[in-house]
Amino acid sequence: MRRFCLGIVLTALLLSACGGHNWNSPYPAADSGKNILYSVFSERPKHLDPVQSYSSNEIQFTAQIYEPPLQYHYLKRPFELIPLTVRKLPVVKYFDRAGKLLPNDVDADQIDYSVYDISIKPGILFQPHPAFAKNESGNGMYHDLSAQALATIFKLTDFPQTATRELIAEDYIYQIKRLAHPKLHSPIYELMADYIVGLRDYAKVLSQAQQIQPDQQTYLDLREYALEGVELIDRYTYRITIKGKYPQFIYWLAMPFFAPIPWEADVFYSQPELIRKNITLDWYPVGTGPYMLTENDPNLRMILEKNPHFHKEFYPTEGMPGDEDNGLLIDAGKELPFIDKIVFTREKESIPRWNKFLQGYYDATGIGSDSFDQAVQMAGQGEATVTEEMAAQGIRLETTVAVSTYYIGFNMLDPVVGGSNERQRESARKLRQAISIAVDYEEFISIFANGRGLPAQGPIAPGIEGYRDGNEGINPVVYEWVNEQPQRKSIDIAKKLLAEAGYPNGIDRKTGAPLILHFDVTARSSEDRSKLDWMRKQFQKLNIQLIVRSTDYNRFQDKIRKGNAQIFEWGWNADYPDPENFLFLLYGPQRKVGNNGENAANYDNKEYNQLFEQMKDLEKGARRQKIIDRMLMILRQDAPWLWGYHPKDYGLYHSWYQNVKPNRISNNNLKYFKIDANFREKQRLAWNEPILWPMGLILMLLIISFMPVINTFYRRERSTAIRRELSK
Amino acid sequence: MLNYIFRRILYAIPILIGVNLITFALFFVVNTPDDMARMQLGIKYVTPEAIEKWKMERGYNKSLFINLEKDGFDKLTDTIFFEKSITMFVFNFGKADDGRDITQEIKSRMLPSLAIALPVFVLGLMVYISIALLMVFFRTTYIDFWGVVICVGVMSISSLFYIIAGQFLISKLWHLVPISGYEGGVDAGKFLLLPVVIGIVASAGANIRWYRTIFLEEMNKEYVRTARAKGLSERLVLFKHVLKNAMIPILTGAVVVVPLLFLGSLLVESFFGIPGLGSYTIDAINSQDFAIVRAMVFLGSVLYIIGLVLTDISYTIVDPRIRIL
Structure with missing residues (x-):
């Protein structure tokens, strides 16, 4: 008994030793009150090499480390490109076949190639990295290491020496060459090979060079091989030559695919012994950005820390109306970044993530459907606000419409929903229109997305050029404009269209058999069954029997590729804020079947295709808008998709988290964020005081x-x- | 003894080949190399050329089991199955689809898995056996009756409930330990306390009942009567004689799982954010990374075989009458 009492006393003493720091804090006591942002990630990133990384869970890291030439203005909407490492935005020049400079407003078919001259600012430095460390003879200190020398090296921070060097134009060229590297699989290689002059041939050259390379040599020096379409002008200037006209190319210059890679890093990371130890460029990035990755354990946590060599950059001084009232311009003109360190913790499950947010251990969180009612309530006008419980903790809600679309596609190669001759096609069009009216997406958003979505009137998401608000932006096939808002047409109109399509009351007029349609979806959890039941009910409004064919994602993709699906659901996140990135999803030559493109519905309308070809080459303006309007009208009439909805992102932020203006287009936003670490610490202590009496009672x-x-x-x-x- | 171990190692080879064959066949029934390539290369802008290139680099462009284009022995050896399997027998697991070395990953994740599994196993065994012996001590009394009722109750509840309830009460409501997370070294304690307690409680019902049954079986043996006749106290009879004689069934269940402790727990690791091998396997299945799945199944089989051998050896330690030849 005496020992037992002693044990209790010792435990109490041990616990009281943690004074000033919460018992349930997952962070070291030494970090209390420090200027650290605590964030979370659920899926480990596969690639951190900017030539390969593409998913949002990868770009959230790479965008803070790597700096492409351009970036988006943090506050302005619609999205506006501004310089990042360049002196000014590059101005494109057009040339004909003879090499003669053409005026900017010349027709696209006269342009043989376009030229982008990009001049970077001098004096920008890379983050400290062992790849830059040099020995006495001026060679890379760690470029040729033996297994013995690496015996005590297990991670990048184990290298005792680091150094830096200035960013030069050659680093950008090196990265563009890497798009064609035979050992790397850049997701945009095929796309860029169609535009950057000589990139496809360059890939062949590199492939041959690699084949004749000795087996033990793992480094392919890209500086030795010239790429026709990318040219070094001077130390700080390079030129990219594009085939024909491709106005969207400038958006790619704001993505990490075009960020600089120093050749030293490539040599360093090509050493077989380092690869064997999982020390690769794909895992330890080297950039010039505001942050550098100092801990990379994607199973547990990833840590970004301020890059001590980050060049001068300042918080924007102007934004949109309302930004000042929302406190988004308080730090105007101040030097970036504000936060010293960002700790990303891996949290696979939503319950611990949510609870740790409420305890103040995560500074922000998304909202899962299970915690939605606890977090959000709808005000009188349908406006979402936080609940009283959240408001009492000082938590605020930030919403934004994502530049994404979730839709249901009809396979236009299917004889029933697509039609195989002119008469059938007209009948199928009316069938699709009838279904478009019957499937009530307002109800879907309300039931399944907790109101977090905007019914789509076409493929283009709000905030993108070509999207129109109000009466002129509605889909007249599905909606009427009533009382200053769109109202879905009645089901009677849908039934009339169905009868005109040859299926009165859902019965095939020719055969007398009920109309049965097939809906292909990916394998579903039990939670999603109710969504499918709801979908069946929508079709039942027209007396159409909907058979759900659920399969795994691989088989689903296979069906879409081969054109074996009839009706399917899919989605698209925009790569850049241009209507071309949505409208190409229905461009005929992009169809999946035969062309392996991104047009999953295999929609192919001659007039639409011609308009798309015109539109994609045009600059912003009234002419382009007119063409887009016509394209949208064609699409709405043809209804190859049920336009579905554009999801709204809801995020909860603690009161100490400032300068937040969420969006999904620009990803390098961490440098603008600010936190009040002292206030956070005070709140954490108040919210997490240990409660001991229940344990005493249990004992x-x-x-x-x-x-x-x-x-x-x-x-x-x-x-x-x-x-x-x-x-x- | 050495002969026996050598023989068991030889027996293990066909078992491991069989396990590998089944894993391989099951995996490739569901996923084709094209699916794997698409999964790795992403959803957007994936071209057939990129898929072919990815497959060629990783040797997935060959036939699965028999290469009819080759002659002689090459028909069998120049296949995905042979090339991907043979290296595993020397514990070279190769690289995951994201290019990371699997052996390195396993090494780094083994410790966190063990940090939970080992205390759960050791403390659990002690708690379960002690409570089971206590229940046997009080057999046919209300203590034993209610003990069994509680055990049935505990084993009827899903382990997920214990995790969520534990996190809610201990971490969220009472703020005593972190809800989830992990640190190495001394700091690991506060993160491991809750998962270890939950791990022990969640398995208590079934285990206590199992050990109670074993001990009750032993209580009817003649040596127990003899011990009592000698005048030994019931406590000594139970904790000295019965426990010792019940070691064979206890070891049968316990030793075999010792090597498997390295593989971790899928659910606990996932909910408590422990970066162990359990979550590694689940991630690999989700991302269709055959290299990791194959390595983990192979490793599991090897560890299970080691567990069986260790069980046999442990018999000889607790019962000198047993000899393995």
């Missing part, structure tokens, strides 16, 4: 319930066997 109950057991035990032990037998 007491256990002791009380074990007392009779112990008593009986000792009584039995003391009793003799005969007495025990007699007592039975």
Whole structure:
């Protein structure tokens, strides 16, 4: 008993030693009150090499480390490109076949190639990295290491020496060449090979060079091989030559695919022994950005810390109306970044993530459907606000419409929903229109997305050129403009269209058989069954029987590729804020079947295709808008998709988290964020005071319930066997 | 003994080949190399050329089991199955689809898995056996009756409930330990406390009942009567004689899982954010990374075989009458 009491006292002493720091804090006590942002990630990034990384869970890291030439203005909407490492935005020049400079407003078909001259600012330095460290003879200190020299090296920080060097135009050229590297699989290589002059041939050259390379040599020096379409003008200027006209190319210059890679890093990371130790460029980025990756354990946490060599950059001084009122211009003109360190913790499950946010251990969170009602309430006008419970903690809600679209596609190669001759096609068009009216996406958003979505009137998401608000932006096939808002047409109109399509009351006029359609979806969890039931009910409004064909994602993709699906659901996140990035999804030559493009519905309309070809080459303006309007009208009439909805992103932020203006287009936003670490610490202490009495109570109950057991035990032990037998 | 171990190692080879064959066949029934390539290369802008290139680099462009284009022995050896399997027998697991070395990953994740699994196993065994012996001590009394009722209750509840309830009460409501997370070294304690307690409680019902059954079986043996006749106290009879004689069934269940402790727990690791091998396997299945799945299944089989051998050896330690030849 004495030992037990001693144990309790010692435990209490041990726990009280943690004074000033919460017991349930997942962070070291030494970090309390420091200027650290705590964030979360659920899926480990596959690639951090900017030539390969593409997913949002990868770009959230790479965009803070790597600096492409351009970036988006943090506050202005619609999105506006501004210089990042360049002196000014590059001005494109057009040339004809003879090499003669053409005026900017010349027709696209006269342009043979376009030229972008890009001049970077001098004096920008790379983050400290062992690849730049040099020995006495001026060679890379760690460029040729033996297994023995690497015996004590297990991660990048184990290298004792680091150095830096100035960013030069050659680094940007090196990265563009890497798009065609035979060992790397850049997702945009095929796309860029169609535009950057000589990139496809360059890939062949590199492939041959690699084949003749000795087996033990793992580094392919790209500086030795010239790329026709990318040219070094001077130390700080390079030129990219594009085939024909491709106005969207400038958006790619704001993505990490076009960020600089120093050749030293490539040599360093090509050493087989480092690769064997998982020390690769794909895992330890080298950039010029505001942050550098100092800890990379994607199973547990990833840490970004301020790059000590980050060049001068300042918070924007102008934004949109309302930004000042929202406190987004308080730090105007101040030097970036504001936060010293960002700790990303891997949290696979939503319950711990949500609870740690409420305890103040994560500074922001998204909202899962299970915690939505706890977090958000709808005000009178349908406006979302935080609940009183959240407001009491100072938590605020930030919403934004994502530049994405979730849709249901009709396979236009299918004889029923697409049609195989002119008469069938007209009948199928009316069938699609009828279904478009019947499937009530307003109800879907309300039930399944907790109101977090905007019914789509076409493929283009809000905030993108070509999207129109109000009456002129509605889909007249599905909606009417009533009382200053769109109203879905009645189901009677849909039934009339269905009858005109040859299926009165859902019965095939020719065969007398009920109309049965097939809906292909990816394998579903039990949670999603209700969505599919809802979808069946929507089709039942027209007396159409919907059969759901659920399969795994691989098989689903296979069906789409081969054109074996009839109706399917899919989505698209825009790469850049241009209507071309949405409208190409229905461009005929992009169809999946035969061309392996991104047009999953295999929609192919001659007029639409011609308009798309015109539109993609035009600059912003009234002419382009007119063409887009016409394209949208064609699409709405043809209804190759049920336009679905554009999701709204809801994010919760603690009161100490400032300068937040969420969006999904620009990803290098961490440098603008600011936190009040002292206030956070105060709140954490107040919210997480340990409550000990329940444990005491449990302990007491256990002791009380074990007392009779112990008593009986000792009584039995003391009793003799005969007495025990007699007592039975 | 050495002969026996050598023989068991030889027996293990066909078992491992069989396990590998089944894993391989099951994986490729569901996923084709094209699917794997698409998964790795992303969703957007994936061309057939990129898929072919990816497959060629990783040797997935060959036939699965028999290469009819080759002659002689090459028909069998120049295949995906042979090339991907043979290196595993020397524990060279190769690279994951994201280019990371699997052996390095396993090494770094083994410790966190073990940090939870080992205390759960050791403390759990002690708690379960002690409570089971106590219940046997009080057999046919209300203590034993209610003990069994509680055990049935505990084993009827899903382990997910214990995790969520534990996190809610201990971490969220009472603020005593972090909800999830992990640190190496001394700091690991506060992160491991809750998962270890939950791990022990969640398995208590089934295990206590199992050990109670074993001990009750032993209680009817003649040596127990003899011990009592000698005048030994019931406590000594139970904790000295019965426990010792019940070691064979206890070891049968316990030793075999010792090597498997390295592989971790899928659910606990996922909910508590422990970067162990359990979550590694689940991630690999989700991302269709055959190289990791194959390595983990192979490793599991090897560890299971080691567990069986260790069980046999442990028999000889607890019962000198047993000899393995």
